[in-house]
Amino acid sequence: MLASPVMERHLYSIRMHASLGGRHLSGAEHLAPFEDLEELAAALVRRALTHPGGRAEQVTISIDPVVAETIRQSRLPDVRTVRVVDWEQGRQTALHWLKVAGVTESAAWTAMQAMQQGGAPDGTSMRGAMLVDVVSGERLELDHARGVRVSRMDLTLEAEQALRAALVSRNLDNPHVREALILAGKVLMTPGVVAELCWSDDPDYTAGYVAAPGFGYVRFPHLKPLGEGRGGRAFFFAREGFNLDQVVTFLEKEAVLFTRPGRFLRDMEAGE
Ligand code: AMP
Numbered sequence: 001m002l003a004s005p006v007m008e009r010h011l012y013s014i015r016m017h018a019s020l021g022g023r024h025l026s027g028a029e030h031l032a033p034f035e036d037l038e039e040l041a042a043a044l045v046r047r048a049l050t051h052p053g054g055r056a057e058q059v060t061i062s063i064d065p066v067v068a069e070t071i072r073q074s075r076l077p078d079v080r081t082v083r084v085v086d087w088e089q090g091r092q093t094a095l096h097w098l099k100v101a102g103v104t105e106s107a108a109w110t111a112m113q114a115m116q117q118g119g120a121p122d123g124t125s126m127r128g129a130m131l132v133d134v135v136s137g138e139r140l141e142l143d144h145a146r147g148v149r150v151s152r153m154d155l156t157l158e159a160e161q162a163l164r165a166a167l168v169s170r171n172l173d174n175p176h177v178r179e180a181l182i183l184a185g186k187v188l189m190t191p192g193v194v195a196e197l198c199w200s201d202d203p204d205y206t207a208g209y210v211a212a213p214g215f216g217y218v219r220f221p222h223l224k225p226l227g228e229g230r231g232g233r234a235f236f237f238a239r240e241g242f243n244l245d246q247v248v249t250f251l252e253k254e255a256v257l258f259t260r261p262g263r264f265l266r267d268m269e270a271g272e
Helices: 033-050 086-099 106-118 157-168 177-189 244-253
Strands: 013-020 023-033 056-064 073-075 077-082 129-132 153-155 195-199 208-212 214-220 232-237 254-261
Touching: 013 033, 023 033, 023 153, 033 056, 056 177, 086 106, 086 195, 086 214, 106 129, 106 153, 106 195, 106 232, 129 195, 153 157, 157 254, 177 195, 177 208, 177 214, 177 254
Parallel strands: 073 254, 077 214, 129 232, 153 254
Antiparallel strands: 013 023, 013 056, 195 208, 195 232, 208 214
8 A cells, every 4th residue: 555646756566475385375465665665574474474374484575666657547446245145146146247247158167167176287276367268268377376466556545545444334344355356456457358256265255256347346245165265266358369478467567556446336136
């Protein structure tokens, strides 16, 4: 999070990656001016060492300068909750929203099956996202274990305060929702993206979402059974005009700063 004014200041991307027993445990990041780096680094290390999934064994903090003129500013996606009674209904409803976004039923289904099985070739969660052909469901990313990691995105301090105020009143002000909104916001800016599907790898967190440029971020309180430790993300792309290098460079390297929250739309029932 960042106090404005933004653009005339030199910014840095600061990222934390933590692992335990050779497996990814936690990751988080910010875009920040030089004078905030020390405090943010301490907070990120603290987060890695107090993770509910165990105390990290390896923690890496990376800091890179970001050229201020290259930072894109945008608004977070609109947010809506669709109430579902259980994860089966959640998946059916998510499938419906993916179809509304333009994903074929078979591609959506194939991606859901892949995420359910862990996504990575060894049956565990991927570290990043799979890229999926919106028609055939074919995987387009080169490394099926790592996937593509979305990085270099954050909120301004004002946007964070406004977002948290809106989330608090809906009982949604938790890091899962805030960080997912920022990530989805960047994904929806990617050239050629049609939709995103996500559910968490945190066994205690069953919610997930479908996001698309046309309708924003639609969350479902249940997209997987409680206790399930496999999660994932699928970014759906139209094959026509798809350029893997361009997509990966945008998602992993280009900086995006959100300066305003999106709108909060009324909750819906699954069948509506
Ligand atoms: P989380 O919402 O943090 O539980 O993450 C759920 C899944 O999304 C993970 O298992 C990864 O497959 C994927 N994921 C997490 N962080 C990222 C990221 N920065 N970029 C792309 N995919 C991610």
